[in-house]
Structures are given as C-alpha cells and as structure tokens.
Amino acid sequence: MKILVFAEQRENKFKKPAFEAVRAARNVADQLGGEVIGLVIGGAVQSIAATLGGYGATRVCVAEDPRLAMYSPTAYAKIIAAVAQAQQADVVMLPATSMGKDLAPRVAVKLDAGLAADCIALKVEGGEIVATRPVYAGKALTDVKMTSALKMFTLRPNVFSAGESADASAPVEAASLALADQDFTCVVKEIKQSSGKLDVAEADIIVTGGRGMKGPEHFGIIEQLAQALGGAVGASRAVVDAGWRPHEEQVGQTGKTVSPSLYIAVAVSGAIQHLAGMSSSKYIVAINKDKDAPIFQAATYGIVGDAFEIIPALTAEVKKLLGKS
Amino acid sequence: MKLAACINHVPDTAAKINVAADRMSIDKTGVTNVINPYDEFAVEECLRLKEKNGGDVTVISLGGDAHKESLRKALAMGVDKAVLLKDDGVRDSYGVARGLADYLKEISPDIVFFGKQSVDYDDGAVGVMVAEMLGLPSVSVVVKLEVAGGKAVAEREIEGGREVVETTLPAVFTAQKGLNEPRYPSLKGIMGAKSKPIEERPLTALTAKAALVQMQKPPAKPAGRVIGTDATAVPELVRLLHEEAKVI
Ligand SMILES: Cc1cc2nc3c(=O)[nH]c(=O)nc-3n(C[C@H](O)[C@H](O)[C@H](O)COP(=O)(O)OP(=O)(O)OC[C@H]3O[C@@H](n4cnc5c(N)ncnc54)[C@H](O)[C@@H]3O)c2cc1C
Ligand SMILES: Nc1ncnc2c1ncn2[C@@H]1O[C@H](COP(=O)(O)O)[C@@H](O)[C@H]1O
Numbered sequence: 136m137k138i139l140v141f142a143e144q145r146e147n148k149f150k151k152p153a154f155e156a157v158r159a160a161r162n163v164a165d166q167l168g169g170e171v172i173g174l175v176i177g178g179a180v181q182s183i184a185a186t187l188g189g190y191g192a193t194r195v196c197v198a199e200d201p202r203l204a205m206y207s208p209t210a211y212a213k214i215i216a217a218v219a220q221a222q223q224a225d226v227v228m229l230p231a232t233s234m235g236k237d238l239a240p241r242v243a244v245k246l247d248a249g250l251a252a253d254c255i256a257l258k259v260e261g262g263e264i265v266a267t268r269p270v271y272a273g274k275a276l277t278d279v280k281m282t283s284a285l286k287m288f289t290l291r292p293n294v295f296s297a298g299e300s301a302d303a304s305a306p307v308e309a310a311s312l313a314l315a316d317q318d319f320t321c322v323v324k325e326i327k328q329s330s331g332k333l334d335v336a337e338a339d340i341i342v343t344g345g346r347g348m349k350g351p352e353h354f355g356i357i358e359q360l361a362q363a364l365g366g367a368v369g370a371s372r373a374v375v376d377a378g379w380r381p382h383e384e385q386v387g388q389t390g391k392t393v394s395p396s397l398y399i400a401v402a403v404s405g406a407i408q409h410l411a412g413m414s415s416s417k418y419i420v421a422i423n424k425d426k427d428a429p430i431f432q433a434a435t436y437g438i439v440g441d442a443f444e445i446i447p448a449l450t451a452e453v454k455k456l457l458g459k460s
Numbered sequence: 461m462k463l464a465a466c467i468n469h470v471p472d473t474a475a476k477i478n479v480a481a482d483r484m485s486i487d488k489t490g491v492t493n494v495i496n497p498y499d500e501f502a503v504e505e506c507l508r509l510k511e512k513n514g515g516d517v518t519v520i521s522l523g524g525d526a527h528k529e530s531l532r533k534a535l536a537m538g539v540d541k542a543v544l545l546k547d548d549g550v551r552d553s554y555g556v557a558r559g560l561a562d563y564l565k566e567i568s569p570d571i572v573f574f575g576k577q578s579v580d581y582d583d584g585a586v587g588v589m590v591a592e593m594l595g596l597p598s599v600s601v602v603v604k605l606e607v608a609g610g611k612a613v614a615e616r617e618i619e620g621g622r623e624v625v626e627t628t629l630p631a632v633f634t635a636q637k638g639l640n641e642p643r644y645p646s647l648k649g650i651m652g653a654k655s656k657p658i659e660e661r662p663l664t665a666l667t668a669k670a671a672l673v674q675m676q677k678p679p680a681k682p683a684g685r686v687i688g689t690d691a692t693a694v695p696e697l698v699r700l701l702h703e704e705a706k707v708i
Contacts, residue, residue: 145553150619163548206623208588208597208598208599208600209597212592227461232619233601233616233617233618233619233643234618236584236600236601237588237598237600237601237616239585239588240553240557240584240585240586240587240588240589240600241588241589241591241675243585243589243592244554244557244589244592245592247555247669249552249668249669249670250554250583250585250669250670250671251581251670252553252554252582252583252584252585253583253584264672267517268582268677269582269678270580270581270582271471271477271486271579271580271582272473272579272582273676273678274476274477274677274678275477275479275486275675275676275677276675276676276677276678277672277674278672278673278674279670279671279673280670280671280673281580281669281670281671281673282668282669282670282671283669310548317559320597320627320628321597321598321599321625321626321627321631322625322626322627323623323624323625323626324613324624324626325623325624326618326622326623326624327615327621327622327624328597328620328621329545329621329622329624332620333620334621336619337619337620338706340707350704364708382603382620382637382638383617385574385637388473388579389473389498389637390637396707397701397705397707397708407473407474407476407571408473408474409647411473413707414678414681418701418703418705418707419703420683421684421696422671426686427617431684431686432683432684433681434684435681435684435685435705436684436685436686436687436697436700436701437684437685437686437687438686438687438688438689438690438693438697439686439688439689440690440691440693441686441690444678444690444691445690445691445693448691448694449694449697449698452694452695452697452698453698453708456698456708457708
C-alpha cells in the first residue's frame with residue numbers, strides 16, 4: 136500500500152499542513168502496512184525535501200522546474216497525477232489549504248479517483264480507510280469510504296497533529312517531468328500579501344470582534360489583544376458587511392472555517408452561520424454583555440460583560456503572564 | 461460571449477440540521493431550501509459579464525424538481541435560459557460534475573461559473589472537476605475578475621493574501637463572497653420568471669465514487685463555564701487558559 140502526499144511549500148518553506156498530512160498518512164500506513172511518499176513541487180525545492188522524513192515519509196519525489204516557482208493549477212495537477220501513476224499510489228492525500236483544495240478535484244478526475252474533501256479524521260476499518268468529514272457547515276458529520284481503485288483525501292489544516300519532527304531524513308528522488316507550454320496557460324502572476332498579517336486560516340489563536348464593537352475605530356483593542364497573544368484578528372459577517380473589516384478576516388459559513396487552539400469571540404452573538412466556521416476550535420472564549428447570547432453555548436469559558444472594559448484588562452493580564460513566564 | 465452558471469439548491473444556512481433515523485441523511489422536516497449562497501455570486505458575475513460584453517447566460521442545475529425554485533430565482537435575476545438536468549439519486553461530486561460536464565460540452569460556453577462550494581456537502585469540488593472533464597483551465601475561490609482579449613485575470617483568496625492568476629479562455633471560475641453584490645430580482649423579473657420555460661433533460665444514472673457509511677450529529681460539547689460578569693474575572697480567565705487549557 137502506497138500513500139502519496141502532496142507537501143505544499145511556498146517560498147521554499149513547507150506549510151504546516153504539509154507536515155500534518157505526511158504524519159496523518161504515516162499513521163494510516165502504519166495500520167495498513169505500507170509506505171508514505173512525499174511529493175514536493177516548486178522552482179528549486181530539492182534542499183528542503185528530505186526533511187519530510189522527520190514526519191514519517193519513506194521517500195520523497197521532487198518536481199523542480201523554474202516555471203513551477205509560481206503556482207499553476209494545470210501544471211501542478213498534471214505532475215501529481217503523473218507521479219501517482221508512476222509510483223502506483225493507492226491513496227493520494229493533500230492538505231485542504233487553498234492550494235490543496237484547488238488541486239484535488241482536478242487530480243481526482245485525472246486519476247478516476249473518489250475524493251473526500253476537508254477530512255477531520257481518518258480511521259482504518261476492515262482494511263479500508265474511513266474518513267470523517269463535516270457537512271452542513273459542521274452541523275452534521277459523515278463517515279465516508281471511497282469506492283474507486285485509487286482514493287483521495289484532503290485534510291483540514293490544524294486538525295491532524297504533525298507531531299515533533301524526528302531526526303530522520305528521507306531519500307530524495309527526482310520525478311520525471313514532461314511539461315509542455317500549454318500546461319502553463321493558467322498561472323499565478325503575482326501574490327498580493329495582506330500586509331504581512333497572520334491569516335485567520337493559519338492562526339493558532341484568533342480574536343474575533345463582532346458588531347457589538349460598534350465601529351471600526353474600536354478594533355484597536357481587538358488588535359492589541361491579538362498581538363499580545365501572537366494571534367490573528369477575525370471578524371463576523373456583520374462587521375465585514377458594514378465595511379469595518381476586510382472580507383479575508385470573516386469567519387463562518389460564507390467566510391473561513393477555522394480550528395485554532397484558542398478562539399476568543401468578542402461582542403459576537405454566535406449566529407448559526409458564525410458557529411459553523413469556528414465551533415471546531417479547541418477552546419472557545421466568549422465575551423458578550425448579553426448572558427443569553429448563543430455564543431455562550433459554544434464557549435468553553437465566558438465572561439458576561441462589557442467588551443470595552445474586559446478586553447483592555449485581558450490584554451494587560453496576558454502581557455503580565457507572557458512577560459513573566 | 462457565451463456564459464453559464466451552475467447552481468445548487470441547498471438547505472437555508474439558518475436551518476437546524478438533524479440527522480434522520482436511518483443515519484444516512486438529514487431529517488428534512490422544517491428545512492427550507494434556497495439557491496446556494498455562493499452560486500448567487502456566480503449568477504451575478506455572469507450577468508455583469510453579459511452587460512459589459514454582450515452574449516447570453518444559461519443557468520444549469522442538476523437535481524430533482526425542487527431545484528426549479530432556484531432556477532426561477534436566477535431567471536428572475538435576469539438570466540436568459542434555465543436548464544434542469546433531472547436526477548433524484550444520491551449525490552456525489554464526481555457524478556454531479558460528470559452530469560454537468562456532459563451538458564456543458566454541448567453548449568461550450570466561454571466562461572462557466574460555479575460557487576466555491578455547496579453549503580450542504582461542503583465539497584468545494586464540482587467546479588474544478590468539471591473544468592478538468594472539459595479540459596479547461598480554472599481559477600477557484602475568485603474575489604475579482606477582469607476579462608479582456610480572450611484572457612482573464614482573476615484574484616483568488618489564499619492564506620494571508622491573494623493570488624493574481626492569468627488564464628486563457630474558455631475557462632471555469634468558482635465564486636467566493638466579495639466578488640460582487642448579487643442583485644435582488646425586480647418585481648418585473650419575478651413576474652416574468654414565472655412564465656419563462658425551464659428546459660428539462662433526463663439523466664442516465666450517475667456513477668458515484670464515494671459511499672456514505674453513516675451520518676451523525678457532532679458530539680455535544682459540555683456546557684460552557686461563565687467565569688464572571690465584569691473585568692474582575694479576567695485574572696481567573698487567564699489562569700484557566702494558561703493552566704487548564706494550556707493554550708497560552
Ligand atoms: C447565507 C448567510 C451566510 C452567513 N454567513 C456568515 C458568516 O460566514 N459569518 C458570520 O459571522 N455571519 C454570517 N452570517 C450572518 C449571521 O447570521 C449574523 O447576522 C452575524 O454573524 C451577526 O454578527 P455579530 O455577531 O457580529 O452581530 P450581532 O448578531 O448584532 O451581535 C452583536 C453582539 O454584540 C453584543 N454586544 C453589544 N455590545 C457589547 C459590548 N459593549 N460588550 C460585549 N458585547 C456586546 C450583543 O449582545 C450581541 O450579542 C450569514 C448569514 C446568512 C444569511
Ligand atoms: N446539483 C448541482 N447542480 C448544479 N450545480 C451544482 C450542483 N452541485 C454543485 N454545483 C456547483 O458546484 C459548486 C461546488 O459544489 P460542491 O463541490 O458540491 O461544494 C456549487 O457552488 C455549484 O456551483
């Protein structure tokens with residue numbers, strides 16, 4: 136049994152979800168008996184490839200070409216499918232990042248494979264992989280099995296543990312590439328960073344402000360708390376629709392799905408569409424002056440009170456703690 | 461310019477979802493269905509492209525008769541043609557994509573728009589699968605699009621920013637919130653849509669590549685703990701986050 140894992144890198148650095156996917160594949164391979172083959176695609180990525188061994192990769196294939204420095208869905212998908220076939224993979228896994236989610240459906244069609252998207256658990260039952268994936272924005276969970284010969288899974292970031300990197304390096308081999316110009320008819324020309332800010336989709340701690348913050352000028356205290364915690368700022372849809380915060384910060388059913396270790400919801404009522412995007416967070420703190428706000432139902436800890444009083448006090452207390460320890 | 465949008469008909473996002481007794485589907489009592497929110501952005505973008513470049517817009521939905529309701533909504537927004545690919549079977553992205561791709565091949569549009577994902581099964585797969593089946597490039601999760609001279613430049617949302625993607629046409633795009641503000645159908649549009657025909661096409665059985673084992677409600681979380689009612693509770697909250705949860 137062979138599991139091929141697409142290990143996403145940007146600027147020659149693996150994304151954390153790439154390590155999570157390699158480790159998750161290793162856990163499955165340990166139960167079914169088999170190997171985990173990493174796949175790295177990029178402009179010049181040879182030097183980082185071997186480190187996947189530390190997360191459980193048996194060996195690593197590298198697809199290098201200057202034209203691959205910028206992401207191209209058509210070219211990348213072609214490579215993943217070709218390597219899966221050359222390596223006779225039984226399973227292909229990708230992180231459910233923006234890149235992984237863009238690639239997986241295309242690769243699935245090329246390989247005639249069933250695809251389980253955005254999985255939050257993988258178990259082995261009767262020699263088969265059963266994936267758990269949320270549906271209806273997490274209001275229900277499904278267990279699914281792929282019935283095709285080759286099976287594909289994308290794994291939700293921040294859910295599977297990458298574990299510590301062992302001191303192991305995997306043997307690296309070059310993937311044979313047969314790229315033509317028409318594989319690059321669709322290609323990224325430029326990346327616009329949102330001012331170096333940490334993205335909610337990648338943050339381990341998120342502080343979200345809702346409409347109860349009363350105006351964009353009051354988000355300074357949210358930003359300060361996020362900064363003290365080393366986290367990202369999130370926003371409810373009400374806040375985004377009012378133009379107080381940019382859309383990329385929106386958490387929820389029509390925003391981003393997040394599962395950080397700590398989610399602090401400030402002056403957010405906890406509408407069902409908001410909960411859909413954040414209820415899988417490990418710890419949730421709610422701060423709201425309405426004791427009946429639904430957000431308290433989802434929260435681990437809550438303070439019923441005025442955000443304008445509590446948030447500055449919380450920031451000060453966090454600074455005190457982190458300054459000390 | 462020939463434009464097409466594929467739309468799904470899904471439970472309202474405000475609906476309470478309960479799992480049916482068979483543990484293989486949701487309990488449909490009291491659940492109202494609407495056009496998939498992301499697909500409204502897809503329809504709107506097609507209408508705007510038509511207003512700018514001329515052409516016509518076809519909307520397509522694959523499913524049972526109930527999907528006609530969302531097709532009528534799109535007609536009321538102003539699309540030229542609505543097509544129902546009739547299928548009442550259990551869905552799987554691969555099968556749905558195959559059904560849609562077969563039809564799209566016949567009409568070969570310059571641009572096909574999808575939503576970024578259906579809010580029922582949350583796959584986010586059908587649009588890009590169709591692109592691959594048609595042999596077309598695609599840009600997913602698009603928040604901005606410019607089309608000129610047989611090319612398109614699209615911006616897609618990624619972690620921490622946006623990718624600017626250039627592609628040749630014809631191409632497939634999937635819409636993310638932020639792309640546009642969908643119009644409300646006018647009264648005239650709504651009245652007109654009632655009498656417009658919806659073309660129906662039977663589908664041969666779609667083959668699925670995924671099988672549902674079971675469906676269940678997520679495990680209930682233990683009730684949250686209210687620590688206090690003012691700023692004096694803050695030190696205790698920080699202590700709990702540090703010592704009990706160990707997240708800071
Ligand atoms: C199709 C669809 C998709 C949607 N998708 C999303 C989504 O992705 N994300 C999302 O967030 N929403 C989404 N919504 C909107 C959602 O239904 C709610 O309208 C929205 O989440 C409300 O935002 P809010 O909690 O900031 O505002 P409100 O509901 O207005 O809540 C404000 C809260 O602030 C509290 N408050 C006020 N003053 C203070 C104070 N001084 N101190 C402490 N607390 C205070 C109030 O008690 C209240 O609970 C969607 C809706 C639809 C129909
Ligand atoms: N049954 C369907 N009929 C028409 N379009 C669909 C259907 N299912 C999904 N789509 C389209 O595919 C997109 C992605 O859906 P999904 O892969 O199911 O998340 C949706 O936003 C729709 O544009």
